[in-house]
Amino acid sequence: MQSVQAITRAPSPPTTTLGYALFATRWLQAPLYFGLVAAQGVYVYKFFNELWALIVRCVTGQATETYVMLAVLKLVDVVMIANLLIMVIVGGYETFVSRIGLQGHRDQPEWLSHVNSNVLKVKLATAIVGISSVHLLQMFVDVHHTSRHSLLWGTVIHMAFIVSAAILAYMSGPMAAQAERAHQSSHQPQQSSHQPEQRHAAEDAPPGRAVIPAQREEVPSAEARLRAAGFPARKLLEDFDAEHPRSFDREAVARLGKLDFVVARRNVVFVGPPGTGKTHLAIGLGVRACQAGHRVLFATAGEWAARLAKAQADGRLGEELHRLDVYPLLIVDEVGYLPFDADTSQLFFRLVAHRYERGSLIVTGDRPLERWDEVFGGAAAPAMVDRLAHHAEVVRLEGDSYRMRRASSEWAG
Structure with missing residues (x-):
């Protein structure tokens, strides 16, 4: 029955051809x-x-x-x-x-x-x-x-x-x-009128960062979205030093800059050693998404772990995950620098599983997905990687630390 309905709803070939021709x-x-x-x-x-x-x-x-x-x-x-x-x-x-x-x-x-x-x-x-x-x-x-x-x-x-x-x-x-x-x-899920967006507004910000709640009745400006995203600094894709990494997929980054992955609810994973520009690229995509009308929320992996743990302790983890649905794009920075126990790994699995085909994630880390079992304890890592990588663009960056290079040049000068 479903296939018959799909065939019935599809436009006829002459109509489609005429539309494309026009x-x-x-x-x-x-x-x-x-x-x-x-x-x-x-x-x-x-x-x-x-x-x-x-x-x-x-x-x-x-x-x-x-x-x-x-x-x-x-x-x-x-x-x-x-x-x-x-x-x-x-x-x-x-x-x-x-x-x-x-x-x-x-x-x-x-x-x-x-x-x-x-x-x-x-x-x-x-x-x-x-x-x-x-x-x-x-x-x-x-x-x-x-x-x-x-x-x-x-x-x-x-x-x-x-x-x-x-x-x-x-x-x-x-x-x-x-x-x-x-x-x-068109990109935000429907919310009932009795669930205002400002409920627990202060909890939407990563720890230690202020947030400016947006009124439901008014469309927040790009500047308001940028302030509410919680970026540690504003970095643009145009300012990224593309000559620093020894190798990375420039075409993939340019393609991601069109933000089609946000509309398609796909994920992005930046993998590389420290100082190769992963956070810069993640923030650059987040800033561009804010300018394009999307709501974005940024936090490090440790900050996300603390936020999810608090929600679970308060007995509202499910509610917290559903409230994050108003953000078409979430950014998880610095995965791999600190190991997580089995309980915290389960929380990250709940986040990734809930966002699967529902919203986009940008993740930055120092090791490839197949080595995430070194970061996340317990049995959650394989299932989490499977859902994260299914609809994901993985961009690998190789090279020395940009910060160390600048520090060395300043010391030599």
Whole structure:
């Protein structure tokens, strides 16, 4: 019966083919963006042509103060229009054609990771206001050669741009908030109205770290999610020194930076010696997840052990595990540095088993999964590893300690 229902619900092949064909037409816009790249080259030529003319007139003594000011404003105008073109080319292509795989690149623009049509429209509107401001300033600098009619209409048009940008920014705020709320609700399990999120809010923070509880009625901002995550420091994937580890899978880290593993409720395991950057990568993924609208909770393995032990002692371990379901991503740092007894190993097994296909885990450790029996006592380690590794991306890092290398270089200096 289930197979019959699945076949009945599946779209017919012609409908699917038509949908894919219509979706593929977005590639018709690709030549348009390459045309804008050619236009960018034209503005580069125009910039250096204007700059050369300014230099020649200044060297020959033919440049007045007004001319220099107008020439500089022209250069600024060209640069601002070129910036506008870059936003349209990169942001438009990313939004309407295809993803640009820059995850993990040091020069990735901050806004590119969460660009959408609303963000792009607001940025374009503010850029146009800036360009209009430069044009209006040129009119006032050369006021003796500008008619009152031109000044009047230039001012009116500039004010129209400002009002339009303000209206667009005001309208995009609720739309962005609604999109983020829908995004969060699609990744968080349903909760009953009589179980508020703020219950035991202080217990959500790792020991010794403060937490700012989020209101259920309001979508917390990215900054609030970052503060509530309990990161010991904020580290970005873009700041990771990719040249330090002797070997690691760069493509895997770039792929993880897209956060598809969070949506798919898969796990990530970073394995390597101390100082190779495991915690940096884990925090970097956590920070990016917070910026993308996911709630994240970070703690070391020892802090998780203390938290779970306290919940068990209070007779609410099951409730605690269910309350952690509101976090699509949990980070367990420094597995392997301290051994755990059989009772604590059972607690970690309960955590991993409860999160299995329900939420994502990022685990960092100094030894591979097949050697976890050296860390976790009792018979819980094999079953825990089986569930953790079933849907997991394992990234191995090899190399010397980054901290020791820096300390040695500073001592040698």
